Amino acid sequence: MVPLSYYLMLSAVMFFLGVLGVMLRRNAIIIFMSLELMFNAANLAFVAFALYYHSLSGQIFVFFVMTVAAAEVAVGLALIVAIFRTKHSINVDQLSSLKG
């Protein structure tokens, strides 16, 4: 069977790619997608550990992470739409002023 460390390694690589996306990309929507990628990496580690310990709690926690991610995406995309209406851009380099 597959060792636990392989799944953890895959999770680490996916988290790393998400961090790289947040650091390098300037499009707010792609930064958001990279956040989702990091959520996904954490979920993968949770599910792998749930199987390793034969415990249901890991999978339940993944369920809650998914719902929180859904709420976060709804609010975040609404924020992006609101920012786009005032700034006419979603490039994060141009969002450097606090007041409108």
Added chain:
Amino acid sequence: MSALIFFFTFALIAVGAAVGMLFSRNAIYAALLLIVNFASVAFLYLSLGAPFIALAQVTVYAGAIMVLFLFVIMLLGAERLPPSQELPWQRPLGIVLAFLLLIEAVYGIVFRVNSAATLSLPVVEFATPAEIGSALFSTYLLPFEITSVLLLVAVVGAIVLTRAEGGARRRALVSQITQAVATEVPEHKAETPEEEKELV
């Protein structure tokens, strides 16, 4: 052996899709590659004995959330952004810090996780949807209900945030309606006595 082949196939697809998302110029392609990543991770969940989580991944992530992403990308027309670089030192610094994080994580996994630990599916039924449902509605009932409140708050927040700019127009409309109602109400009062006389 077949489990290893399964794992490496879908792990390669997941990592490849994530890398493609990272470097795609077009946000639509990035969203589609992220869907590929989510689907392959859902297959990995299946192999980890988590059918409920795998299907929730496909329906909630690849279905609902990514459709929302695509909808917003197309709504804003923000597929491509003009290149701009205001902080020249930020990109190399970000790459270095991200690689530091990766090295740290790999170090932790290689030296702290027992490398002989293998994952094997238990003989008895594990994490069936029925089991997860009963756990959600007994042990985790309170967090589950709090989640519903959280989703409600998110819905209200999204509506308020996206409708805020229409406030002036809506106020004008409301004042028009109230004026119209105010002018019409006396007419109704005048009409009713005549109607009453006719009835009498």
